[in-house]
Amino acid sequence: MKPRYLLARSAGDLAAMNTEDLVRTLVRRANEVYRVVVKDPEEQSWRASIPTVLDVLLLAGLGDVMVLLEMSTLSSDARIDMLLVGSHPNTGELSAVAVENKQWSKLALNPRTRRITHLGAGPEDSQHPVEQVWDYCRALERQVPMLKGALWGVANLHNASTTAVAKIMPPGGQLRPDVDGKRVRAFGDTTDRREFARFLTTVLSAEGASNHVRRIDRAHVRPSEEVMQAAYEAVRGRRVFPLRLFQPVAAGVLVTA
Numbered sequence: 043m044k045p046r047y048l049l050a051r052s053a054g055d056l057a058a059m060n061t062e063d064l065v066r067t068l069v070r071r072a073n074e075v076y077r078v079v080v081k082d083p084e085e086q087s088w089r090a091s092i093p094t095v096l097d098v099l100l101l102a103g104l105g106d107v108m109v110l111l112e113m114s115t116l117s118s119d120a121r122i123d124m125l126l127v128g129s130h131p132n133t134g135e136l137s138a139v140a141v142e143n144k145q146w147s148k149l150a151l152n153p154r155t156r157r158i159t160h161l162g163a164g165p166e167d168s169q170h171p172v173e174q175v176w177d178y179c180r181a182l183e184r185q186v187p188m189l190k191g192a193l194w195g196v197a198n199l200h201n202a203s204t205t206a207v208a209k210i211m212p213p214g215g216q217l218r219p220d221v222d223g224k225r226v227r228a229f230g231d232t233t234d235r236r237e238f239a240r241f242l243t244t245v246l247s248a249e250g251a252s253n254h255v256r257r258i259d260r261a262h263v264r265p266s267e268e269v270m271q272a273a274y275e276a277v278r279g280r281r282v283f284p285l286r287l288f289q290p291v292a293a294g295v296l297v298t299a
Contacts, residue, residue, distance in 0.1 A: 047110040047113040049110070052106050052251070053100060054100065054105035057093070057096040057099075061089055061092075061093060062089075068080070072112070076119075087123075090200075091123070091200060094198060095126075095141055096109070098239050098242065099126070101236070101239040102239035102243050104128070104242060105248070106128075107127065107247075107248045108126070109124055109126055111123075113125040115178055115181040116263055122178050122182070124143070125138055125139070125140055126139040126140075127258065128249065128251040128254065129250045130245060134249060134250070136188065136257065137247075138192055138193050138254075139194045139195070139245060140178050140194070140196070141196045141198050142174055142178070142196070143200070144198065144202075146160040146199060147161070147201040148202070149199070149202055149206055150209070151209060152167060153215070156170055157169060158170055158171070171199065172197045172211070173218055175195035176195050176217075179193040179194075186261045186262075188257065188258075194225050194226070194227070195225060196241075200230070200231055202230045202231060203230055204233045206230065207228050207229065207230035207234065210228065211228050
C-alpha cells in the first residue's frame with residue numbers, strides 16, 4: 043500500500059511531545075516513507091507552524107482529534123501539512139480538515155493573477171494558500187472517494203495579521219470560481235486564533251477519530267487519471283498484450299461504459 047502520511051497521533055499527544063523530538067521523528071519518517079531528505083526550511087516550518095495548530099485544537103477542546111502529519115495527496119508528490127480527522131459534530135460521520143501552514147508575515151494579493159506577494163515569493167509570487175489547500179482537498183477526494191464531502195480546508199497564516207488575511211479573502215480578494223468558499227477558511231495571528239478554534243468545533247468532534255483514521259488507512263485508492271489513460275491506451279493499442287478475436291470490441295465497450 044502506498045504510504046499515506048508521516049505520523050498519526052492525537053492532538054494532545056503531539057502537543058505533549060518535545061518539539062525537537064517531533065521534528066527529528068518527522069525527518070526520519072520522511073526518509074523512510076517518502077525517500078526524501080528534509081531541508082532546513084521544512085524543519086523550521088514544522089517547528090514554527092505545527093504547534094500553532096495544536097494550540098488551537100486544545101483551545102477548542104479537541105485534544106483527542108487525530109492529526110495526520112504530511113499526508114500525501116496520493117496523486118502526486120504534494121503533501122498536506124496537517125490533516126485533522128474526527129467526526130462531524132452534527133452527524134457523527136467522518137469529517138476532516140486539511141491545513142496548509144504558511145509563515146508569511148506580510149502578504150498582498152495581486153488582483154490580476156490572484157497570486158500572493160510576500161517576502162521570499164520570487165518574481166512569480168505564490169499560489170493563493172486557500173486555493174492551494176482547496177486543490178489538495180479535491181485531489182484527496184478524487185483518490186479516496188470516502189472523503190468526498192467530508193473535507194474542509196484551512197490556510198493557517200499564523201504570522202500574518204487578521205487585517206492582512208481579510209484582504210486576500212472575499213469580498214475584498216477573489217478566489218478561483220471553482221473554490222467552494224463555504225468549505226475553506228484562512229486565519230491569521232493571535233487575534234484570529236479563537237475564530238479558528240470556533241470554526242473547528244463546527245466541523246470536528248473527537249468522537250471515533252481513531253476509527254476514522256483506520257478507515258482512511260484501509261480505504262481503496264482510486265487509480266490516477268494518468269494510470270487509467272495508460273491502461274486505456276494499452277488495451278486499445280494492444281501494446282501490453284495481444285487481444286484475441288472479439289476482445290477489442292469488449293475492451294471498447296468497457297472503456298466507454
